[in-house]
Amino acid sequence: MRAAEALARAGLKPIVLDEAERPGGQVYRQPPVAVGRFSSAIYGFEAHKADAIHRVLADCRDRVDYRPGTLVWNLFGDRLDLLTRDGHAEQRFDRLILATGAMDRSLPFPGWTLPGVFTLGGAQIALKAQGVSIGRRVAFVGAGPLLPLVTHQYAKAGVDVVAALDATPFGAKVAQARGLLASPATFAKGLWYTARNRLHGVDVKHGIQSLRVEGDTHVETLVWRDAAGAEHHVACDAVGASFGLRAEAQLADLAGCRFAFAPDSRQWFPERSAEGRSSVAGVYLAGDGARIGGADVAELQGARTALAVLEDLGRAVDRREVARLDRALAQQARFRQALDAAYPFPRHLLDAIGDGEIVCRCEGITAGTLRQAARDKEAREVNRAKALTRIGMGRCQGRVCGEAAAELLAHACGSELQDVGRLRGQPPVKPIPIAVARLGVRSLENAAGALAESAAR
Amino acid sequence: MAAQFHRIVDRPGTPVPFTIDGEPADARQGDLLITAVLLHRPALRRFEFGAASRAGFCLMAACQDCWVRLADGRRVRACSTVVEPGMAVLIEGGGPG
């Protein structure tokens, strides 16, 4: 939205293709219109930021071509393929800003596919977009700042939060305290959440060694080992568990953007200059879809990237605004670095994944199958492992299992994580109805004819 | 039958009648289909490749775990579909997937 706003202010009429029905993405996700407004208490501290983002569209509605309910499922050259309410459509672009966001990063653990296990982000969405709790007795597990936040939001809403477990060590936060103060307001908020959680009777436990969910057909118990190695059992009917975030960079991949491996996040990101340019001319990147930075960084990057687009179009830009954004982004970068170090990726949880554990949720493929492919079928790279095991071949195309599968494969091969590569992307980036062709193909008739002809020569 | 989700925020809303495996249920206008179903049931669908059920996971249209089958043949992603009057969800009756 910030990119659209900046472009609209400069007199352009940007097209905003939003997969959701209302602006806000996931962090500032709004309920469906019919729900009305939830109290700002749901958003907590972020309420004013959420309101501001939601207002952006209202403020520049006549200068922005906002298209909700539109999935961009393919990108080829200067053309986008869209799935809309009316079927298939095509959209050409001169410049493209990809602000495709992130999703929770998952790690498999025993019982993680039982009904009642959701991601932390999913638990939060249930509350803020639907006003429902994911269960009556809820346990949360995380490895990032989302854990204390969601814990606080649920506890404040009156839900019985029976456990809040951080898979990263407490010491890491203490060690990063000075860096975290680079963003004092955020640091203070974090402390506040901790204090309030205590008041609600929920202590976040740090440094948990392992976890598993037990239950016959459904979540019944969360079993976990604390930092000292002692085992705990807690009865629950829902678990919200995820471990950081992963970029949704499928369209950047289809655009041909170069990707680089980020050792600190242990995942691949599309290369992005500080101004927001990708390695492909005309394609720009902003927000968590390019690098996990959080909501504040996403807003700043959105605005900054729009200015890069304007520069590349030969337009004058306000250099003071550029400087302001660059300063703010630099400060955020210091904070972000500390935050990432405060919540290091909990690799030790991967050690506990037995051969029988499901790694690929969609296809039900186990860690044992993956390890066998590494051991007996010379699978040293994720795409070959996918071809031989079906991991990543399901509806989500590796979104949920990809990172964990790469970690397990690297471990099984004795390779560095970077060396097992990343999953190759192909359209559609999300499932599209096979019947979409019945609507809207008319608009491509001539194009289809021309393409078929040229391919036959 | 045990439900997974529970309403926390009291809000008004026109009732939306729909069915789950033929049994009538009431949702509220603005409920996503995943909410509508899980306020009444513990799961959304049977898993294709094992004796298990699924109830969704990410709630943000990314994990693709919450696809449900409707009696009219449509398959919809429950977390990104708003419940409509008369929707007939098949959990047990539609076969796996």
Next chain:
Amino acid sequence: MSERLQVDVTIIGGGIAGCAAAVALRGAGLTVALLDKGLCGAGASGVNFGGVRQQGRDLAELPLARRARPLWDRLNERLGEDVEFHASGHLKIARAEAEMAELERHAKAAADHGLRLQLLGANEVRSELPWLGAEVVGGSLCAEDGHANPRVVGPAFARLARRLGADVREHAAATSAASTGSGFETRSERLAIKSRFLVNCAGVGAGKVAAWFGEDVPLTPQVPNMLVTEPLPFFITRSIGVCGGGVYLRQIARGNAILGGGAGWGDATSDRSRPLTAVSLAAMTKALAIVPALAGAHVIRTWTGIDGQMPDHIPVIGFSATTPNLVHAFGFSGHGFQLGPVVGEIIAELITQGRSTSPLAPFAIDRFANPASIEPASAVGSEQ
């Protein structure tokens, strides 16, 4: 500094044909080195539809396809793993009387080659497959045809070749090959291989290899445009093709329906290829016309790759016309999958005995020596 090897046979290209040749040559006691530019089986061998099909081929290919068929029955045992071969039967559908007549003609000709095809009227087809939506007037069924998983067959052959002692080098594109006094020297970035024989099964790159030996072949890239659906309840019990082409589809036991038709975009030089939206949408529409029950399904992935195509849609298999001890096997024009295992045996026959028991005259590389006699390609994509 190059690593130096000396072997009896160098094979350029680690698709099914190349790896099957390596296996067969090892069985005959020859030493073998194989080079693939990437991972074995990741080229055309790995991206095709997966049809294991004798029906519908150019009659020149039928003896090879007939010879290959029993190999598929024993493939799991031979390779030591499950390649998911299923003799589902292949049904080619006619939607007009003229098409039915075409199927009848083909059935007669196929019978002469020992391939039994059952011609079915509309009622017969519908009673077996009541979900068929097209205006079906009949079909031709090859009950012993079927399908397998192309992603696993090539890699499995490569691993068997290694187990049998072939020196298989991946990520080792051949950069040159030339005759020496006593045979060949083939080079990749870090290897120099001397051999008595050279095999060119380099897929779409085989034209370049042939040109190294002064043989210009009209090999062009062919890009299959493939799609797959989410898992669905299993009901498409036959592998389906249609007269007039346009779409072909099959459903695997796990429930995904695989469909293809038309050509995607590809650039052989950079080895890049992408499905084309208009082509994918057309295949989806055609699939729905044949299987209306797929209407609620979602496509979750599309893919392509680059195969090699000859103007007459049949491959080149046989000795070089210019260079002794050079064997070519390429240009499978979108339907090499079923032939792969037997092509490997034929390559080994040519090398160890100087000839093959299979009739290879139609596949001679020099049939294109007279450019005026070349028939231009009239069909896009592979007719399945």
